[in-house]
Amino acid sequence: MRRALSLFGVCLLAVTPVPAGETGLSYASLSTLPDFSGWWHIQNQGPPPLVQMLAKPPPLRAELLPKFQAALAALLARGGADYCRPPQFVGFQNGGGFEDTIEFLFTPGRVTLTTEAGLIRRIYTDGRPLPLDPDETNTGTSVGRWDDNVLVVQTVGLMHTAQFPVRFTGALPIGDDVRVSEFISLKSRDLLEIRSVMIAPDLMAAPYEITTLYVREAGYIAHELTNCPDSDRVIDPATHLMRFDLTPPADLATPPGRR
């Protein structure tokens, strides 16, 4: 089965080559592309990805399903509790959580997808092929092409230790040879759809498809989100264990009644 999935992935990439067309290769031609500008926030109406997974479980390998369910139960009981891990792409957006706001930046031959948590995906649209033996990175290696108004993205080289569906203690790793195809398009002027098809032979018994909607937030100003501050009052950086540090800041206002 694992070999069959890998072959399916190779075939999927083979039948959708990236053409070296003009669109998107010059600054002038960027204006002809769909307007993905601004920040996009995940649409909260309807079930979010994890809930969709419960309603329609991912096609996990049978022996992994109990572990997946146990990890979800543990997540409910004690929360995330991971500390200072880099954002990672795991096959669909918001790999680091469900709160990430995303943006697309168009430059000739490249679309850059960033998240508020600091993930930067460079999607090359200049016609280059995917590497046959990619290095593993937190973003993977991506190439894209415009199929009419749909940005089709193919990604390989994801970190095999990246956790599915989001990063938390006990979540399953996505494993080796993961291949992801994404189909990104506007459903209306301010509604964006990302349909992802993930092939993960070590994790899934069949290709996994998930669709996420985003709403454009006009005028939104992004704010840095990081779990790696100099001081974290809730997770101890040394032990990665939870705490609630009530050491007062040095610059508190004077208590009432005192001068």
Next chain:
Amino acid sequence: MRPLRLVRPSIVVALLSAPTHAHHSYAMFSSTHRIVQGTVAKLEWGNPHVFVWLYVPRAGGRDSELYGFESDSINLLRRQGWTKSSLKPGEAVTLEFFPLRDGRNGGHLIKVARPDGTTLAGTPGPIMGIEASERTRATP
């Protein structure tokens, strides 16, 4: 082998249907709502958790105790209308929170109300998460 029990989807919906920064567990907080009145000692504006420090008068006394309340990350609080100057030192407020289970003076912020009736809300995800965590704990 004892079959694993599936998590009730309704709880997961409550936990994850709103923006939530799943940085840590909510197990340290009680789902009981508490309210204190006091004056702002500091709004500690930072990631991954903004903290509000409050001087709360001791019962019947002129002295006060310092309380610390966590909220969510900057980006999520900005969505709720907060800025780094939303609360001024010395400002009188009423603060609703989930108290720490260990009895120390602090907890997770639910909302802050000013005397003029304006309020600053915490983020809904953790609020529902704490309540969902409580329900999960109560389920044998």
